[in-house]
Amino acid sequence: xxxxxxxxxxxPEDEEDxxxxxxxxxxxxxxxxxxxxxxxxxxxxxxxRTGIHWESTGPQAGYFPFYVAMIxxxxxxxxxxxxxVKRGTPDKPFVRRNQFKRVxxxxxxxxxxxxxxxxxxxxVSSFILIAGFMIVVGKLKAWVSLLTAFVFTAAxxxxxxxxxDVIMPKGPLERLLGY
Amino acid sequence: xxxxxxxxxxxxxxxxxxxxxxxxxxxTLGIFVGVLPGLGGPNGVAILLPLTFTMEPTAAIVMLxxxxxxxxxxxxxxxxxxxxxGEAWSVATTFDGYPMAQKxxxxxxxxxxxxxxxxxSLVAVLLITFLAPGIASFALRxxxxxxxxxxxxxxxxxxxxGKEEKHxxxxxxxxxxLVAGIGMDTVSGTLRMTFGSSELLRGVNFLVAVIGLFGISxxxxxxxxxxxxxxxxxxxxxxxxxxxxxxxxxxxxxxxRSSVIGCWLGITPGGAIAxxxxxxxxxxxxxKDPQSFGTxxxxxxxxxxxxxxxxxxxxxxxxxxxxxxxxxxxxILLGGLMVWGLNPGPLLFVEHKDFVWxxxxxxxxxxxxxxxxxxxxxPLFASVLRVPFAAIAPMxxxxxxxxxxxxxxxxxxxxxxxxxxxxxxxxKKIGIPLAPLTLALVLGSRAEDAFxxxxxxxxxxxxxxWSNNLVGSITTLALLLLFWPLIGxxxxxxxxxxxxx
Numbered sequence: 001x002x003x004x005x006x007x008x009x010x011x012p013e014d015e016e017d018x019x020x021x022x023x024x025x026x027x028x029x030x031x032x033x034x035x036x037x038x039x040x041x042x043x044x045x046x047x048x049r050t051g052i053h054w055e056s057t058g059p060q061a062g063y064f065p066f067y068v069a070m071i072x073x074x075x076x077x078x079x080x081x082x083x084x085v086k087r088g089t090p091d092k093p094f095v096r097r098n099q100f101k102r103v104x105x106x107x108x109x110x111x112x113x114x115x116x117x118x119x120x121x122x123x124v125s126s127f128i129l130i131a132g133f134m135i136v137v138g139k140l141k142a143w144v145s146l147l148t149a150f151v152f153t154a155a156x157x158x159x160x161x162x163x164x165d166v167i168m169p170k171g172p173l174e175r176l177l178g179y
Numbered sequence: 180x181x182x183x184x185x186x187x188x189x190x191x192x193x194x195x196x197x198x199x200x201x202x203x204x205x206x207t208l209g210i211f212v213g214v215l216p217g218l219g220g221p222n223g224v225a226i227l228l229p230l231t232f233t234m235e236p237t238a239a240i241v242m243l244x245x246x247x248x249x250x251x252x253x254x255x256x257x258x259x260x261x262x263x264x265g266e267a268w269s270v271a272t273t274f275d276g277y278p279m280a281q282k283x284x285x286x287x288x289x290x291x292x293x294x295x296x297x298x299x300s301l302v303a304v305l306l307i308t309f310l311a312p313g314i315a316s317f318a319l320r321x322x323x324x325x326x327x328x329x330x331x332x333x334x335x336x337x338x339x340x341g342k343e344e345k346h347x348x349x350x351x352x353x354x355x356x357l358v359a360g361i362g363m364d365t366v367s368g369t370l371r372m373t374f375g376s377s378e379l380l381r382g383v384n385f386l387v388a389v390i391g392l393f394g395i396s397x398x399x400x401x402x403x404x405x406x407x408x409x410x411x412x413x414x415x416x417x418x419x420x421x422x423x424x425x426x427x428x429x430x431x432x433x434x435x436r437s438s439v440i441g442c443w444l445g446i447t448p449g450g451a452i453a454x455x456x457x458x459x460x461x462x463x464x465x466x467k468d469p470q471s472f473g474t475x476x477x478x479x480x481x482x483x484x485x486x487x488x489x490x491x492x493x494x495x496x497x498x499x500x501x502x503x504x505x506x507x508x509x510x511i512l513l514g515g516l517m518v519w520g521l522n523p524g525p526l527l528f529v530e531h532k533d534f535v536w537x538x539x540x541x542x543x544x545x546x547x548x549x550x551x552x553x554x555x556x557x558p559l560f561a562s563v564l565r566v567p568f569a570a571i572a573p574m575x576x577x578x579x580x581x582x583x584x585x586x587x588x589x590x591x592x593x594x595x596x597x598x599x600x601x602x603x604x605x606x607k608k609i610g611i612p613l614a615p616l617t618l619a620l621v622l623g624s625r626a627e628d629a630f631x632x633x634x635x636x637x638x639x640x641x642x643x644x645w646s647n648n649l650v651g652s653i654t655t656l657a658l659l660l661l662f663w664p665l666i667g668x669x670x671x672x673x674x675x676x677x678x679x680x
Contacts, residue, residue: 025608025609028605028608028609029609032605032606032609032611033350036350036354039354040353040357042374043357043372046371046372046374047371047372050369050370050371051369054639057367057635058366058631058634058635058639059631059634059635059639060367060369061364061366061367061369061371062371063631064360064627064630064631065356065357065360065371065372065627068353068356068357068360069353069357071349071353072349072350072353072354072357075346075347075349075350075353076346076350078346079344079346079347079350082346094608094609095403095608099403099404100403102402102403103399103402103403103604105402106398106399106402106572106573106576107399107601109573109576110395110576110597110600111597113576113577113580114580114593114594114597117580117584117590117593118590122577122580122581122584126573126577126580129573129576129577130570130573130574130577133569133572133573134567134569134570134573137569138567138568138569138570139569140567140569140570145570148570152574152577153577156577156578156581159230160229160230160581160585164230164232164233165233166229166230166232166233166581166585167588168581168584168585169584169590
C-alpha cells in the first residue's frame with residue numbers, strides 16, 4: 001500500500017467494482033467542454049451587447065469579461081480538438097453503475113431537500129433528511145436515526161437561531177412554537 | 180524589532196477568555212472537519228464562516244484560522260490510522276504513516292506527524308511575522324498597474340506551473356473570472372451577464388460557490404468511492420512523545436528542507452499538495468536508504484507533514500500582505516475579511532493593526548494549543564471515524580445549506596450551491612482543477628478593477644504594464660511563467676542537439 005494510486009480509492013480489502021460503466025470518461029469530457037463553450041459564447045454575446053468598446057471614461061462594462069469569455073471559448077475549442085484527435089483510443093469509465101446508484105442516493109434527497117426547506121422550514125426538512133437518509137440508505141436502527149436527527153437539528157437551531165442570530169427559512173412548526 | 184513589539188500587542192488582543200474560548204472551539208471543529216472524509220480545510224471554513232458574521236473581525240478571524248489549523252492537524256489522523264487522507268495534502272503522509280500503524284507504531288507516527296506539522300507551521304509563522312510587514316509597506320507604493328501585474332502573476336503561475344492540462348486550468352480560471360463578473364459592474368453601475376434575472380443582480384456569492392464546489396461535490400465523490408473504514412486504534416502516551424522528540428535532532432536536515440520547500444510553495448500559489456509530495460520525494464531521493472521508504476519510516480512522515488503545514492501556513496503571507504491568497508482556504512479567509520468589512524491588501528497593516536497582529540499572534544498560540552490538543556485527544560477523534568457515513572453525509576448537506584443560505588438570506592443561493600456541487604463533481608472527475616476557479620472567483624472583480632483603472636490612467640495603452648521597472652518585471656515574469664512549459668521544452672531541445680555531433 002505505498003503507491004499513490006491505491007491510496008485515494010477504497011481500502012484494499014474491498015473487491016474491485018466491476019459493474020458496467022454508465023458512461024465513459026471521454027463522452028462526459030466532450031459534453032462538458034461543449035457546455036462550457038456554449039456558456040462562454042452566451043456570456044461573450046451578452047457582454048458584446050453591454051458594450052466592449054471604449055468610452056471617454058474608459059472601457060465599457062463588457063470589455064473585460066468579453067475577452068475572458070473569448071479566452072475560455074478558445075481553451076474549450078482546443079480541448080475539443082484534443083478529444084477529437086484521441087477518439088477511438090480506449091476510454092476509462094466515468095462512473096460505474098453501482099457508483100452512480102450511490103451518488104444518486106445522496107443527490108436525489110439533496111435535490112428534494114431544497115424545495116422542502118421553503119415549505120417546511122429548514123429545521124424540519126433537515127430532521128426528515130437526516131433521519132430518512134440514515135434509515136433508508138444507511139439501514140441504521142430507526143430510534144438511533146430519529147434521535148441523531150433530532151439532536152443534530154436541535155443543536156443547529158440553538159447555535160444559529162438563538163446563539164448567533166442567523167435567521168433560517170421557517171415553516172409551520174416554528175410558527176406553532178412562536179418563532 | 181518593531182515586529183516583536185507589535186506581536187506582543189497582538190498577544191494582548193488575544194488574551195481574553197472569550198477569544199481563548201473561541202480558539203478552542205475553532206480547533207475542535209477544525210480537527211473534526213479534518214478527520215471526516217468528505218470535509219476538509221476549505222469546506223470546513225466555508226461552511227462555518229456564517230457563524231462568524233455577527234462577531235467582531237478579530238474574534239472571527241481567530242476562530243476561522245483555528246478551524247484551519249485544526250483541519251491541518253486532523254488530516255494526519257485519518258491518513259495514519261485509516262490510510263484515508265482526510266486532505267489531499269495528507270496523501271504523502273499515508274505512504275509511510277499507515278505502514279507504521281500496521282507495524283504497531285501508530286502512536287509514534289501520529290506524534291511525528293503532529294510535531295512536524297507544528298514545526299512546519301512555526302517556521303512559516305516566523306516568516307510571516309518578519310516578512311509580511313515589509314512586503315506590505317513595499318506594496319503600499321503599488322498603483323493599479325502593479326496590482327494587476329501581481330494578479331496576472333498569480334493567474335499565470337497557476338497555468339504555467341500547474342500539473343493539470345493547461346487548457347483545463349485556463350477554463351477553470353476563466354469561469355471563475357466570468358462568474359465573479361456577473362451582476363452589477365462596480366465601476367460603471369451597468370448590469371451585465373444577468374440575462375434579465377433579478378436573482379443574479381446581486382451576483383454570484385463567492386462563498387456559495389465554494390460551499391457547493393467543495394462541500395456538496397465532496398459528498399458525492401465520497402459516496403461514490405464507498406469508504407469502508409478499517410483502521411487502527413491509537414493512544415499516545417507521554418513516553419512515546421518524549422521518545423519521538425528525543426530523536427528529532429537526528430532529522431533536522433529533513434525538517435529544514437521540508438520547511439523551506441513548504442514556505443516557498445505556499446507563497447507561490449502551488450499549494451500544500453505539491454509541497455507535501457515534493458518534501459517526501461526529496462527526503463526519499465536524498466536518503467542513504469531510499470528503498471526503505473514506504474515501509475514505515477518515521478522520516479517519511481516528517482518530510483511531507485512539515486512541508487504541507489509550512490505551505491498551508493505561509494499561504495496566508497501573500498493574503499495578509501498583498502490581498503492575494505496562496506491557497507483555496509486562504510481565498511476563503513480572504514472572502515471572510517470582505518464580509519466583515521475589511522479591505523484586504525497592504526493597507527490592512529496600517530489601518531487595522533489590532534486585527535493583523537491579533538491574527539499573527541493567534542497563529543503562534545493556535546498551533547501550540549492545537550499540538551497539545553491533538554496529542555491528548557487522538558482516541559476521541561479517531562472514534563469519530565467509526566460513525567457511519569450514512570449519518571455524516573446528510574448532516575454535511577444540511578450544514579452546507581445553512582451556510583449557503585445564511586450569507587445573503589436567499590433561497591436562490593441554496594439552488595446555486597447544488598448546481599456548483601454538480602459542477603465540482605464533474606470537474607473533479609474529468610480533471611479540471613478547482614483551485615484556480617476559487618482563486619479567480621475571489622480575485623476576479625479586484626483584478627478587473629485594477630485592470631480598468633490602469634487602462635483609464637494610461638488612456639487604453641497596454642504599455643502601462645511595462646511603464647516602470649517594477650511593474651515591467653512583474654508583468655514579464657508573469658508571461659514567462661505562463662509560457663514556462665513551452666520555454667522549458669525549447670531549452671530541453673537546445674540542450675539535446677549538440678550531443679550527437
